Amino acid sequence: MLKANPLERRLQIAGVILILGLIVQALCLFSHGAVGFLVFTGLAGSLILLGVLLYLLALLRSESQEKKP
8 A cells, every 4th residue: 555644544444444344234134133133233333433433533633733833
């Protein structure tokens, strides 16, 4: 991977985590029962939430760094 600025790198990490969460959700569609639902809500939900939070934090940090002289 080529060198990217810090904002792009943080956004890439957030995107990878979001994609992992979506993959876990897709795999849970093939499972039937309580364990599949628990994995869906626990693991996939946590990955999606973490990815969204990292995305928002990356945007906030880049905006605050741009305002510094």
